[in-house]
Amino acid sequence: MRGMRSLILIGHGSHLNGESAVAVYRYADLIRERGLYDEVIEGYWKEEPSLRQVLKTTSSTDVTVIPMFISEGYFTEVVIPRELGLGHQGPVxxxxxxxxxxxxxxxxxxxYGVHPSMTDVILARAREALPDYDPQDTALIVLGHGTTRNENSNKIVYHNAQLIxxxxxxxxxxxxFLDEDPKVGTWPDVITAPRVVVVPFFASEGWHTLETIPEDMGLTGDVTVFADHAGGPQTVYYAKPVGTHPTVADVILHLAEEASGSLAxxxxxxxxxxxxxxxxxxxARRGLRLGELLITPDSGVYEIRHTLDExxxxxxxxxxxxxxxxxxxxxxxxxxxxxxxxxxxxxPRGWRAVLSEPDLRRTLHYVYPAVVEETYAHTCHTLRATPWPTTARRQTGIYAKVQKATPEQVEHVAGDICKSCLRTRLWAGEKLAHTFFDGVPGGIPCAEACTVIVAEVREEVSGKRGQAGGHSH
Incomplete structure (x- = not known):
């Protein structure tokens, strides 16, 4: 009999855009349905459960973590390993x-994006956009994000283009590429074929795939005809991003099974x-108020609703x-x-859920990720708070400048954001004597400044906080 196993899918997430996390949720759901792992959990850089929390939310001692990124680079080699505490930096x-x-x-x-089978996913997306394409008169653009921050970022895009x-x-x-040469806006000078299929090598549907790329290419929809092209009329067929293709679930599972030591x-x-x-x-079996939730037991099941809907x-x-x-x-x-x-x-209000006990556990994990684990640890005096200076010193890249923030700047930002939060800031020296385990619904510890605080402190230090377009969440 095999042991118990947990699988974590790590996405970037966004402080601003809820669509960023959808692809990760979707793959977690697909893999969960297959029953190969005892649990499948999502974690994020910019959302919750955060990278600093996510390992605490796993119920198994055997955990495999898949970065849901399209290429190797800064996040997969620096940020994720650092935040998980892996003690590894650089190429994996x-x-x-x-x-x-x-x-x-x-x-x-x-x-997952560097797995060899992603070449087939690119071709599948191309065929969806133009099922009857002819190799004689059709060109393919494999469109990557590109970055000057990490030279590995574009490597997989070039590799797949060469294979095809x-x-x-x-x-x-x-x-x-969007952010490095050769840029996507140069496509009319590069492509001579009358038909062009564009496949975005992106992890999810989002601002770039919905707004930036169509704008840079002059696209008006899934199919755009450019009648005045110098070499004759061209028709561009715009495909969905590779990262949202259903077969990516298979790629993820292949990676997990190939992981170091996964056979043991x-x-x-x-x-x-x-x-x-x-x-x-x-x-909960006696009834519980947790944050803004009211949990009521009823004949072997549980009803949860917003406390204001009581x-x-x-x-x-x-x-x-x-x-x-x-x-x-x-x-x-x-x-x-x-x-x-x-x-x-x-x-939000206006809903109620009726759930079994196992489903209640998973639901509370979604509503308040890591809250149960961290609050229980606090009641056992084993939750370690991470003071702001320690969090700041850990930041790299564009966030390294938060190390320059004064205590007054940090408190100014936290005062704006944390006043609307249920958590008590242990990281800022606040004390929490009673928790929801003691019957205090809002008794929830905050062991470390969240990524919203970090992002807003960066804006504060830069002098951009509160300006139009200045928010990073």
Missing amino acids: PAGGVARVIGGRTVRYTLP RDAGHFAQVEAL QDGDVERGHEHAWQALLDR GRPSSELRTLVTPEGVRDSIRHDDGGDHRPVHTLRNL
């Missing part, structure tokens, strides 16, 4: 990296995690019956704004 070897962290065996792999070129699938194959699966239940959840369920007839509320249904319903507040920090007091 083919078999990945394995470390023991807090009693868990953690395997960290290459990003060598196979003779198209009359012409070119690699173009002997994972067990992570005891601290299990103790936390058993303590939570013991409280007493409202059930007929007036939307009824949700799955953890994923709750997850998707709370990603935006009542005003339609994205909620990257789940403990802000902006949980």
